[in-house]
Amino acid sequence: MKKSVNILGATYKILYKNEPWIIPNISETTVGSCDSANKVITLLTTADYHTLLHEITHAYLYESGLLNYSGDECLVEWIARNCEKICIAYGKWIPSSKAIDISGRCYKLINTNNDSCEILNYRSEIKVPKNAASTSRTYIIILGWLWESGLDLYSEDETLLNWLVATIPKIVMSGE
Numbered sequence: 560m561k562k563s564v565n566i567l568g569a570t571y572k573i574l575y576k577n578e579p580w581i582i583p584n585i586s587e588t589t590v591g592s593c594d595s596a597n598k599v600i601t602l603l604t605t606a607d608y609h610t611l612l613h614e615i616t617h618a619y620l621y622e623s624g625l626l627n628y629s630g631d632e633c634l635v636e637w638i639a640r641n642c643e644k645i646c647i648a649y650g651k652w653i654p655s656s657k658a659i660d661i662s663g664r665c666y667k668l669i670n671t672n673n674d675s676c677e678i679l680n681y682r683s684e685i686k687v688p689k690n691a692a693s694t695s696r697t698y699i700i701i702l703g704w705l706w707e708s709g710l711d712l713y714s715e716d717e718t719l720l721n722w723l724v725a726t727i728p729k730i731v732m733s734g735e
């Protein structure tokens with residue numbers, strides 16, 4: 560069991576409990592929590608990997624200064640559930656790929672000569688230069704993944720999108 564995790568230079572201690580506990584203020588029972596002010600993540604001993612990723616995501620948002628987002632349980636849970644799958648999809652996107660699976664939907668990859676990447680949701684197509692930077696490809700996958708999840712609101716948020724591109728791989732590595 561992990562005893563600590565490094566979040567953007569801050570060391571978070573990981574503590575374990577044998578029974579679910581009640582969060583003060585909201586009187587809800589939980590199996591994981593993240594106290595960013597004191598740099599402590601608490602997990603139920605039997606909590607799964609997904610719970611760890613959820614609490615790590617809270618910590619990353621907090622340490623990035625994105626305090627509004629760190630309290631957004633919908634976003635945090637979406638990241639925790641999808642970050643690994645997004646990294647796997649990225650890993651499968653090799654230069655000769657003709658198509659890519661984005662959250663269960665097959666997108667056709669079309670090589671273009673200009674520099675910009677474009678995802679056409681309604682046509683299940685992605686236009687992309689052959690030698691697109693890895694960040695451009697990650698950006699496209701995350702954008703498509705948000706659409707496929709019905710989270711269009713987040714896909715219009717450029718600050719959040721760029722943060723996701725930079726941080727999703729780090730969240731997955733921290734969880735390992």
Ligand SMILES: [Zn+2]
Nearest residue numbers: 613617632635
């Ligand atoms: Zn949470």
